[in-house]
Amino acid sequence: MVEQDLRSTPLEAVHESLGATFTDFAGWRMPVRYDSDLAEHRAVRESAGLFDLSHMGEIHLIGPEAPAALDHALAGKMSAMSVGRAKYSLLLTEDGGIIDDVITYRLAEDHFLVVANASNAEADAAALRERAEGFDVEVDDRSLATALVAVQGPASEQILLDTLFAADSGVEALTREDITEMKYYRFTTGTYRGGELLIARTGYTGEDGFELYVPTEHAAALWEQLTAAGGERLTPCGLACRDTLRLEAGMPLYGNELSRDLYPAQAGMGRVVALKSKEDFVGRSGVENADVSSRPVLVGMVAEGRRAARAGSTVRDAEGREVGEITSGALSPTLGYPIALAYVDPAAAEVGTELIIDVRGKDLPARVVELPFYSRS
Template sequence: MAEQELRSTALEAVHESLGATFTDFAGWRMPVRYDSDLAEHKAVRQSAGLFDLSHMGEIHLRGPEAAAALDHALAGKMSAMSVGRAKYSLLLTEDGGVIDDVITYRFSEDHFLVVANASNAEVDAAELLARAEGFDVEVDDASSRTSLIAVQGPQSEQILLDTLLGADSGVEGLTAEDLTEMKNYRFAEGTYRGESLLIARTGYTGEDGFELYLPNEYAPALWEQLTAVGGDRVTPCGLACRDTLRLEAGMPLYGNELGRDLYPAQSGMGRVVALKSKEDFVGRKGIEAADLSGRPVLVGLVAEGRRAARADAQVRDGDGREVGAISSGALSPTLGHPIAMAFVSADVAEVGTELVVDVRGKDLPVRVVEMPFYRRD
């Protein structure tokens, strides 16, 4: 796709003014870094990072049967979720493969928001619309008019308190307690300059953090306020460090650890599928009929040194037998050694198993470990 055809977020001019390096991500022109991947990664772990995630999809479902429609459409039981909470779930194919992993927020008894990955946003919206047929619900794809700004890191709560509750912040309807008492996968609503503002304690970095949803036209002003008030405590961050952060936290990436050709159980996501707590839903029959014997499973791998295995690198056992492939890998900025996720044969998936990865033609000894690789204190 030519650069002029790439979609831009409402914050593009801000990123350009900050000297960002851009990349094509799922058809969007997105900042991959501003300065140093390592410095941005470190900022999130030690203080706070500021991310533009406006390429994600936002799909609202409103109506008296919104909960029932989502119970049918998704693998989780959305009807059991309380108002003010968020829930991670999967959108499955009829055969039980994964179309996407999503987060769903419940605003009221009859209003939900489903947030989709950028690469699947249009597909997810079309699937949800099709699966809502026959239910009394309206599906509204608000992706093109919604911006998403994430503040992630141990200083994120204080930065938001200072920014959103300060004089002339433009924010109304939110209190300090709304933020300080907000637990993970909870959210609060307010307004920013008279328009809706959703603040959720969610993220994709393994750190404490928040994600803020608001109309496109107000995103630059909010970004500038967060930057000005945050000062040295907050660093603009691109997609490169977001990937190493999520890898350290053992979080799957669609297209790497999740996909239409993978069952949830292979990716360690079997618990997300509500086989016991609800009746029929799209993908249930496929999951129940699936034969997982002989199928690879996801594991974490660690190594010594500085050479990191990358996606698709071959994994072998001690006898030289090919037993799998790397799905994601990097030299961990926080831990200082190589880490990776890989799909391997079930017979070599036990924690402590010694394996070998082919890194550009050279053998790299690795060991199976529990995930996540990094967990905040």
Template structure:
């Protein structure tokens, strides 16, 4: 039985029928795996995986001044992106710390969709509402009414194309549209007569698509994709999503991003549009801060099979603690331990030899550039 204290996605019964193991993730009952983490990870790297991401937040902003409102609310210049395009951005606190990282889609000249992390959806909604005051812009949290299903992996385009041709339920998007769709672009169509968004975005380091439909259509969409995918498509849980994003060097809020971290520390300084726009929330904090002496994010690799976990200490060759691991795992693709860590900038040079404390035992490692893995 599901925990009454946890929220469930519209696909929970589907996951239970598939034998999923569940975990509490940001207050949601979510499938962490269906069988083998390793098999699910490899499926995404070699063919394709299907994910339920309906716990994510969907916040719509509509009105003639929405572009200006988002320029003020977020770190990037959102008014400059074209209709049908997406942009990664940050919601900053007044002091320059990161409240959340988000994807913003421009669906029309006066309509934007902000996709928030599950743990921050309510906070992001309130922040956007507050920051939109004074602009001709309405903000609506449509998270509970929206389902998000992702297909990720080298076979994802073929699977989505086959789903389009399967039974006529998907309308308004053609196979050629999918073939022509570039990364960080979005198409609008219908599924069973309801609105559908098809975005070429993802969080795995592979080609992939994210499909947004009303929550009541989630099961039918999942089933259609699974039928179209056949042996090419594997249901995947949050465990492999985490190792996939770690290999790709993608930050996770609460690990590589947070209110106590400036964007520059996480390698996100380029996201902050200091030169491209004037006033925005967090600008004064960024300009008043000096990140030069603060810990910076680096990649670490090691030999063997022992993997560092979040908050493991990182020491230099003299035994001095110089930082902490933010995320770590044994890489299924590369076959050796990898980690991201925040370390003293004086010790962050590529090739520097360090030691990670893995449950009381030393693990020699070296600093490498991110990402650890890039698709060919």
């Protein structure tokens, strides 16, 4: 794909002015870094980072039967969620494979927002429309009209407060307590420059943080206000450090750890599928009938030294037998040693198991560990 065919976020000019290096991500021209991957990663762990996530999909379901439609469409029980809460769930194939992992927000009794990964946004919208047929609900894909920016890190709450409640911030219908008392996977709403504003205490970094949804026409102003309020506490961050942050936190990436060929139980997500709490839904029979006892399962692995395994690297046991494959790997900036996620045979998945990773033709001794690799104190 030539660069001019890539989609651009409403913040592209801002990224260019900051000297960002761009990459093609799921058909979008996205900033991969501004300066140093390591510096951006550390900024999020130690202070705060600012991310443009406007490539993500935002799909609204509105109508009296929206709860029932989502219970049918997704693996989780969305109808049991209270207004003001968010829930992680899966969109499954009929056979029980994973189309996407999504976060759903209940905006009102009859109004939900489903946030999809960029690579799957259009497919998710199409699947939700198809699965909503027969229900009294409207499916409205507002992805291209919605911008999403995230502030992540231990200083994120104070930076957000300094931004939202500064003089002439343009923010209305919010109080400081709406932010300070917000718990994880909760959200609040207000207005920003007359447009709708949704602020969620969610993220993909393993740190405390917030994700802010605004109309695309207000994205640049919001970014600039956050930057001004954050000052030296806030660093613009690209996709490269977002990947190492989520890997340290043991969070799966669609296309690496999740796919249509994998069942939730293989990825350690059996609990996400509401087999006991609701009736039939798309993918239920596939999940129930699948024999995953001999299928590879997702594990975390650590090694010593500075050589990091990459996706596609082979994993062998002590006898030299191939038992799996790396899906994500990096030299952890926070921990200082190599970490990786891998799918391995169940017999090799027990914590403490000693394995060998083929890193560019050289053996790297590694062992299976519990996830996450990193957890904030």
